[in-house]
Amino acid sequence: MASEYGLVVATQKMALYVRLSHMQSAPLISELLKSGQKSFSFEFMPPKTEADEQQLWRAIRELEPLHPTFVSVTYGAGGSTRERTVNVTARIARETSLTPVGHLTAVNHSVAELRNVIGSYASAGVRNVIALRGDPPGDPNAAWVAHPQGFAHADELVRLVRSAGDFSVGVAAFPELHPRSPDEETDISYFVAKCRAGADFAITQMFFYIEDYLRLRDQVAARGCDIPIIPGIMPVTSVRIIERSIELSGCKVPPGLLESIRAADARGDKAAIREIGVAYSADLCERLLAEDAPGLHFCTLNWSRATREIYQLLGLGGPRAGQAPVLSGFTGTAPGQ
Numbered sequence: 001m002a003s004e005y006g007l008v009v010a011t012q013k014m015a016l017y018v019r020l021s022h023m024q025s026a027p028l029i030s031e032l033l034k035s036g037q038k039s040f041s042f043e044f045m046p047p048k049t050e051a052d053e054q055q056l057w058r059a060i061r062e063l064e065p066l067h068p069t070f071v072s073v074t075y076g077a078g079g080s081t082r083e084r085t086v087n088v089t090a091r092i093a094r095e096t097s098l099t100p101v102g103h104l105t106a107v108n109h110s111v112a113e114l115r116n117v118i119g120s121y122a123s124a125g126v127r128n129v130i131a132l133r134g135d136p137p138g139d140p141n142a143a144w145v146a147h148p149q150g151f152a153h154a155d156e157l158v159r160l161v162r163s164a165g166d167f168s169v170g171v172a173a174f175p176e177l178h179p180r181s182p183d184e185e186t187d188i189s190y191f192v193a194k195c196r197a198g199a200d201f202a203i204t205q206m207f208f209y210i211e212d213y214l215r216l217r218d219q220v221a222a223r224g225c226d227i228p229i230i231p232g233i234m235p236v237t238s239v240r241i242i243e244r245s246i247e248l249s250g251c252k253v254p255p256g257l258l259e260s261i262r263a264a265d266a267r268g269d270k271a272a273i274r275e276i277g278v279a280y281s282a283d284l285c286e287r288l289l290a291e292d293a294p295g296l297h298f299c300t301l302n303w304s305r306a307t308r309e310i311y312q313l314l315g316l317g318g319p320r321a322g323q324a325p326v327l328s329g330f331t332g333t334a335p336g337q
């Protein structure tokens with residue numbers, strides 16, 4: 001009995017040691033960003049099927065040689081996709097040279113469950129978490145109902161993650177305002193509250209008009225909040241991507257871009273759609289970097305090609321993560337502008 005007890009204690013100590021040594025080895029995004037180098041990152045989604053999983057890992061392996069500053073995996077809306085998020089994020093930590101960031105939402109989670117997920121991330125050596133409130137599952141526009149033992153807003157989750165260990169915490173930002181915010185003033189105040197709660201950096205919702213990003217950044221800075229706000233970039237490679245983006249985030253799409261993509265779609269010209277979408281994103285990225293944006297965060301949808309093409313147009317992809325970008329002098333005119 002005594003030896004059994006000794007074995008349990010030794011196993012627990014070993015587990016704690018493994019957990020702490022993982023925690024100490026992975027870099028913190030806050031520290032990478034403090035170095036002043038630009039951050040280039042890629043976002044993936046948890047796979048739903050075996051085929052999706054293979055596609056995801058193909059994309060990860062194809063993007064790994066670009067040496068991003070970090071990669072992130074979005075948090076699923078329920079049960080098994082959530083486990084897949086944690087598993088994929090853990091596998092990235094274990095099997096690749098990449099620095100993973102785990103997303104986490106407050107949707108349908110009690111505080112105790114949220115603590116467990118944060119513990120799973122820590123055990124896997126994931127030291128960076130994007131803390132989000134999330135949307136109601138099924139219909140993102142339905143009324144938001146907090147879990148009775150959970151959180152109503154992301155600032156509370158930011159505090160929880162910060163209190164749980166040595167994590168770097170990111171939050172969401174909305175250049176066109178969060179769809180539920182009544183006005184800009186309120187939206188910015190709550191964003192600043194997330195920074196005050198302990199957020200180290202932010203990633204924006206996708207957007208097409210640079211003015212929206214610059215206005216958000218300047219207004220946040222005017223409130224004395226100086227965390228890096230990394231623009232989220234969604235390369236448009238199909239009509240479906242644009243329509244889904246409008247549906248989910250209500251983002252404004254430049255009419256010229258929409259028309260040229262729809263016209264190419266009507267001709268069945270997939271290559272033209274890709275060319276238009278990639279050129280548009282590359283131009284937006286170049287202007288953002290010229291405006292001193294702290295980096296770029298690409299939503300890959302688990303595909304690598306559009307991101308690699310944008311990288312090429314921008315002359316990015318140095319041998320080490322976070323290197324100052326060498327722009328190729330790309331001057332492609334944004335279609336539709």
Ligand SMILES: Cc1cc2nc3c(=O)[nH]c(=O)nc-3n(C[C@H](O)[C@H](O)[C@H](O)COP(=O)(O)OP(=O)(O)OC[C@H]3O[C@@H](n4cnc5c(N)ncnc54)[C@H](O)[C@@H]3O)c2cc1C
Pocket residue numbers: 073074075076077103104105130131132133134135152153154155171172173178179180181182186187190191193194203204205206232
């Ligand atoms: C970069 C990025 C990554 C994302 N990743 C995921 C993901 O992995 N999984 C997923 O399901 N969704 C994800 N989302 C979507 C996100 O969960 C939704 O947009 C959600 O509606 C808002 O989340 P939030 O963290 O900004 O919430 P919050 O910051 O809580 O804001 C939600 C609304 O409440 C208001 N608000 C904030 N704090 C308070 C307060 N204290 N009191 C009153 N009102 C307040 C805000 O102004 C806003 O209108 C992501 C979004 C972005 C931009």
